[in-house]
Amino acid sequence: xxxxxxxxxxxxxxxMTGYDLxxxxxxxxxxxxxxxxxxxxxxLNYMEDxxxxxSVIEFQTDRPNRRIYSVTSSGRxxxxxxxxxxxTDKGHLNKSVFMMKIFFSGEHSTAENTRVFQQFKKNxxxxxxxxxxxxxxxxxxxxxxxxxxxxxxxxEFTDNFAKAYYKLCLTWANxxxxxxxxxxxx
Amino acid sequence: xxxxxxxxxxxxxxxMTGYDLxxxxxxxxxxxxxxxxxxxxxxLNYMEDxxxxxSVIEFQTDRPNRRIYSVTSSGRxxxxxxxxxxxTDKGHLNKSVFMMKIFFSGEHSTAENTRVFQQFKKNxxxxxxxxxxxxxxxxxxxxxxxxxxxxxxxxEFTDNFAKAYYKLCLTWANxxxxxxxxxxxx
DNA sequence: TGGGTCATGTAACCTGTTACATGATTAG
DNA sequence: CTAATCATGTAACAGGTTACATGACCCA
Numbered sequence: 333x334x335x336x337x338x339x340x341x342x343x344x345x346x347x348m349t350g351y352d353l354x355x356x357x358x359x360x361x362x363x364x365x366x367x368x369x370x371x372x373x374x375x376l377n378y379m380e381d382x383x384x385x386x387s388v389i390e391f392q393t394d395r396p397n398r399r400i401y402s403v404t405s406s407g408r409x410x411x412x413x414x415x416x417x418x419x420t421d422k423g424h425l426n427k428s429v430f431m432m433k434i435f436f437s438g439e440h441s442t443a444e445n446t447r448v449f450q451q452f453k454k455n456x457x458x459x460x461x462x463x464x465x466x467x468x469x470x471x472x473x474x475x476x477x478x479x480x481x482x483x484x485x486x487x488e489f490t491d492n493f494a495k496a497y498y499k500l501c502l503t504w505a506n507x508x509x510x511x512x513x514x515x516x517x518x
Numbered sequence: 519x520x521x522x523x524x525x526x527x528x529x530x531x532x533x534m535t536g537y538d539l540x541x542x543x544x545x546x547x548x549x550x551x552x553x554x555x556x557x558x559x560x561x562l563n564y565m566e567d568x569x570x571x572x573s574v575i576e577f578q579t580d581r582p583n584r585r586i587y588s589v590t591s592s593g594r595x596x597x598x599x600x601x602x603x604x605x606t607d608k609g610h611l612n613k614s615v616f617m618m619k620i621f622f623s624g625e626h627s628t629a630e631n632t633r634v635f636q637q638f639k640k641n642x643x644x645x646x647x648x649x650x651x652x653x654x655x656x657x658x659x660x661x662x663x664x665x666x667x668x669x670x671x672x673x674e675f676t677d678n679f680a681k682a683y684y685k686l687c688l689t690w691a692n693x694x695x696x697x698x699x700x701x702x703x704x
Numbered sequence: 705t706g707g708g709t710c711a712t713g714t715a716a717c718c719t720g721t722t723a724c725a726t727g728a729t730t731a732g
Numbered sequence: 733c734t735a736a737t738c739a740t741g742t743a744a745c746a747g748g749t750t751a752c753a754t755g756a757c758c759c760a
Contacts, residue, residue: 334615341622364617396711421615422641429520430609431550436527438669455608483624582739
């Protein structure tokens with residue numbers, strides 16, 4: 333349900349194809365939402381049925397044709413309403429498969445779990461590095477910070493959150509490893 | 519798919535009914551997994567079909583009968599295998615409706631967004647308080663730390679993560695509010 | 705010549721959510 | 733008297749995932 337509105341939001345910045353949207357989503361909301369191409373096409377189709385989007389086909393000879401979507405006024409309205417609706421999602425930690433596994437990791441050996449944490453740390457470092465490098469570039473498809481000064485501050489907020497999150501993961505994992513080592517020693 | 523294994527894990531500590539499991543899940547993995555009773559019953563049913571669980575009915579006169587589940591050896595095996603499988607979920611930030619809304623909040627007024635952050639902070643404080651108070655009690659249904667010394671350390675890890683997460687949320691929200699106020703002033 | 709990019713989709717599936725139903729007992 | 737607790741479920745739905753299919757062009 334939320335990817336739907338994410339797509340509407342992105343299309344509010346710029347008319348795009350499903351293919352473009354996949355890339356735009358990865359570059360913008362990708363830090364907290366992994367959008368599947370198949371779902372994007374399905375949502376676009378559905379929203380066009382609802383009258384939230386219209387599309388035109390751009391014919392190409394050397395490449396596949398492109399279906400370019402634009403938001404209608406009723407689509408825009410639906411988007412704004414969604415933004416104002418009461419958040420049922422309150423930003424809470426939820427559905428973390430990783431935490432589920434950690435919770436039950438007492439079934440493994442201490443040595444093995446140490447390795448799991450080390451791997452986890454590596455993943456976090458990769459994520460952090462991605463975020464840092466992404467930072468320097470602008471978003472694609474005309475979604476530059478200059479073009480959208482009112483939005484850019486909020487883009488930064490989500491970016492800051494993601495960075496702080498992965499830093500937290502790193503320090504937490506370090507603390508866990510330290511606790512495991514202490515246990516091994518005793 | 520993961521609730522499935524969460525239930526298996528909990529039943530590994532203690533035979534229980536679906537009703538018990540709902541409470542046990544809330545008290546243990548509730549910090550990062552909100553389990554729905556209806557799904558619990560469905561999963562129990564499914565796992566019994568798979569042969570991962572067996573159940574006996576305890577007849578009661580004054581209250582509804584209780585169907586008590588126990589893990590079979592094949593269920594135990596499936597659980598252990600799941601634990602060892604490569605994590606596809608790498609603990610990454612994903613599917614955060616809240617972040618999605620923040621990302622697009624440039625459409626609102628600065629004043630309104632400040633209120634959103636204040637509400638968010640309140641929610642986080644409530645969550646933190648819950649975690650602090652939960653801390654002092656033991657888990658229900660015989661899942662005490664003394665009974666499960668090997669597991670208790672990992673229970674703490676997930677608990678620590680949840681606490682650190684909500685603290686991070688608070689400082690982040692404070693920073694956002696500060697940035698918004700700075701903008702209002704300029 | 706093989707893999708990546710461009711570009712769009714379908715189908716089946718799995719997981720989780722929401723709403724509803726039942727009905728006795730007990731505590732405030 | 734009323735609300736909560738005990739206890740188990742069903743049905744419909746929504747949303748997201750995985751796997752697959754197509755086919756041309758371009759670069760190494």
